[in-house]
Amino acid sequence: MPAPSDRQYTQSHEWIKIDAPGSATVGLSDFAVKAIKDIVFLELPAKGAKLQALKPFGVIESVKAVFDLFAPASGVVADANTAMQEDFETLSKDPYGKGWLLKLSLSTDPLPPLMDSVAYDKFCAESHH
């Protein structure tokens, strides 16, 4: 599945979509959920938690691997999609839609360097080999 062009991506496979000035949605890319394969655990921060750009905010696990989730931007967690902590199927099948992870109230800091969808797809294709 090609990465949607309406959002930006980190090298650690999170995406961020600016919904309105100062607010954004954050999730995990399709490439990442496919690579993890059998997701067994997801840990998300609580509402109100302060995130720092490119610092870990949560954890996702398969049976025999652990991956930190990194914040694509600094901000405060306005909402967490805790339903995904029980529903790994939706997370795997619709990571850009119903499988979103966080709503962020962005800080005034500029976004860190991120990739657009074209660059991200290329990045994934290269890391595959």
Place this chain on the structure above:
Amino acid sequence: MFQHPYLPATPEDVALMLEKIGAASVEELFKPIPGHLRLKGAMDLPPHLSEMELKDLFQGLADRNKSVGRLESYLGAGAYEHFSPTVVRHLIGRSEFYTAYTPYQPEMTQGVLQAIFEYQSCVCALTGMDVSNASLYEGGHALAEACLMARAHTGRNKVVLAAGVHPEYAAVLATYTHNLETEIVQAPLAADGRTDLAALEKLVDDQTAAVVVSNPNFFGCLEEGGAFARIAHGAGALLVASVEPVSLALLKSPGEFGADIACGEGQSLGISLSFGGPWLGFIACKQALVRRMPGRICGLTKDNRGQQGFVLTLQTREQHIRREKANSNICTNQTLLAIAATIYLGAVGPQGLKEVASQSLQKAHYLAGLLKKVPGVGLPYAAASLNEFVVRLPRAASRVLEAMQAKGILAGVALDRFYSGRENDLLVCVTETKKKAQLDRYAAALTEVLA
């Protein structure tokens, strides 16, 4: 040529194998080791022995020990001589169990996995907790890991110990936390042999990760677990309860009195004393702490045929996956002893465990009653006890022990082994293994020794 019985390769085999490998000699295979690193000359070691010689040698060494079977032992202090039903040793001697590897290939090791699952179930039942792991090394290690769990969970760095925590367990905790910026403080003992709760409460603050209570405590006295839970939880700390499993047949379980983590030594569940090991550390916790649990955990699942089966689970907590971020560094544990404890509990059942606990209790109180009447002997603590109690002697306990040993009795553990200033105090333990006549003989012998 000498052919060792554990080595199958005959000279003919060696020749055939070398030919296939394409090497001229076995020596050639060691070429990757540079010459200057090769061992030169012989080591200072005796020559090999046949099985007959080994038997003689080690039987001779065994004979130089006086076992608790040959002497009458009243030693406890964390190591208990309980009767272990014959079936335990027979079943644990099944070599499909003891020669097996860790059950990472679950299809080939369902027997061990199921036994671990049953063990976890037994530990949860006894302790009143939700989750048990597959075992830790021993009671002191279990206590240290429990405190490290509390530290990680609360993000705090202080541990407050009740007065009667086993001194060796406290020492292990100190070693484990030495480089982890953790403060350990211990509450004093009150006059009745229990922890001074008011003093403990003052030590607990908003930096306290865990309050640790031992029940019964090291001096044999019963602590009031609920009071510790109120103090710990009032400060946002966790309560760690280090408990003796046989006592749980009679006493409120950690779950009932509000502990968050229960831990302890499982040796009393049918495991032989073996001079201190191998034994069984157990640990169990409330559901909310499951992801902080150290070590292996077995879980129930289904196979691709729809059948029930067991696997090691939640492995991402462990060192082989999370490496430096793992909950603990433990890998090898004490599985075989966990299975032994499970078989023991299955053998005695709930009625048997109660009987072991209550017979030990009754016999201890009978002996305490006799000793109270021995001139010069006192029982310093007023608090309720189970099967262990402190006796205050009119002179140094170590000298009294020597004299009692000469009469074939290991009369107890002298407390000056652990605490200076307690030269006259003796910790005496009685289990169901003692008969009335032996208890009478103990009292008579002590009377004689002190006369």
Place this chain on the structure above:
Amino acid sequence: MSIERLIFEKSAVGRRAVVFPELDVPALPLESLIPAGQRRETPLGLPEVSQQDLVRHYTRLSSRNTGIDTQMVPLGSCTMKYNPKINEDMAARDGFRNLHPYQDDSTVQGALEVLFELEHWLREISGMDAVSLQPTAGAQGELCALLVARAYHDSKGRKPRVVLVPDSSHGTNPASASYCGYTVETVNSLADGTVDLADLKSKINENVACLMMTNPNTVGIFEKDISTVAAWLHEVDAQLYYDGANLNAICAIARPGDMGCDMMHFNVHKTFSTPHGAGGPGAGPIGVKKHLQPFLPVPRVLKTAEGYHLDFKNFPQSIGRIRSFYGNFGILLRALVYLRSFGGDHLADIAKGAVLNANYLQALLAPHFATPYGTPCMHEFVLSLSKQKRDKDCGALDFAKRLADHGYHAPTIYFPLIVPEAMMIEPTETESRETLEAFAAALIAIDEEASKDPEILHAAPVNTPVGRLDEANAARKPVLRWTPGIS
């Protein structure tokens, strides 16, 4: 279908497998002895079964399990060698089994002699100056030795805070370093499987406390430059830790102490034949050089004119206690029985047999599977099944599962992490030539099966009591204890 119900499901109220004698002292009412608020109020929840049902249950469970006594278990880095029966018999002697740890030293002279003798053996084998038998397992040995290293640095007023580990290292290495308050840095491996010396050298500085090395390393290659590495480390007073996981390859052939290592642990359940016990117990004694000796844990076993005794008090710089009592005595005893059976004169036969067997098995398999590190190997070798994965859609896991159908426990798979589709094989010295040939034939036959019909492997195992288990679901919705109605 082949379900063995849980012991709890075989329970009926009132059954029992053992009874106790009548109480022969006057019974006091329990209520008078235990205060009301401290009595248990909930049922014990333990199974109630007859003796035969108990025996049959656990015998049947044992039959649903495999061990060294039932088949070859060629797990790499695990050294699954034969566990001699005489060891078990000796450990079961009343004079060893029924000793209380707080008995007076005068009543346990034989036991103390066992410990003292074993320390001597381990010093000789390792080339170290002092040994502590305290640590319960290899990982606790690692932690213990790192605590010793830290105490040593502290005593010199130095505060190095980094432990280096190779990328192929066992997970306990970094985990133990963390428990000791150290930061972990990883050193890269080269294509030949050895440590990248340039990378290592660039990472050695005043802040390095220790490097942890396994030698032969986890891919079965001897790190021949270990003495050079030791010299580099010693320039900054960093310590070289020898992880004894693979000592079986070099025991009585070469000694860590002579390589420049400052400290090490032994896995007696690997090298010295004590049973793995389905995951434990083991024992993880440590050996150290003279400069680290004052920091070893207490108690120490000493010999004086009056005999052996345990000393707690005369080691003021000791790190303290690493566990209660004195180590896994029963396991340590088994190790000494094993060592005495080989003696100093035949101890080297063990490593020779182990290395010969590994090389022979590798020679049998090399025409069929990729051996990324070439030959010769030491006591173990690694295959990479990435070609099988690519061409036949059958990876290391599928081969491992299918081996069960052929009557073998699988080798270690997916470790070390640096080899794709790794299969790490350690036959040990106790397997016969015929067994090795049969194992190789099985693995080759499975490769042919994979060519014909990969589904055979994907469906495997089919001859075991259960098929492939759903590990994902076990982790998603953990069921970790029995409650009525769970199964």
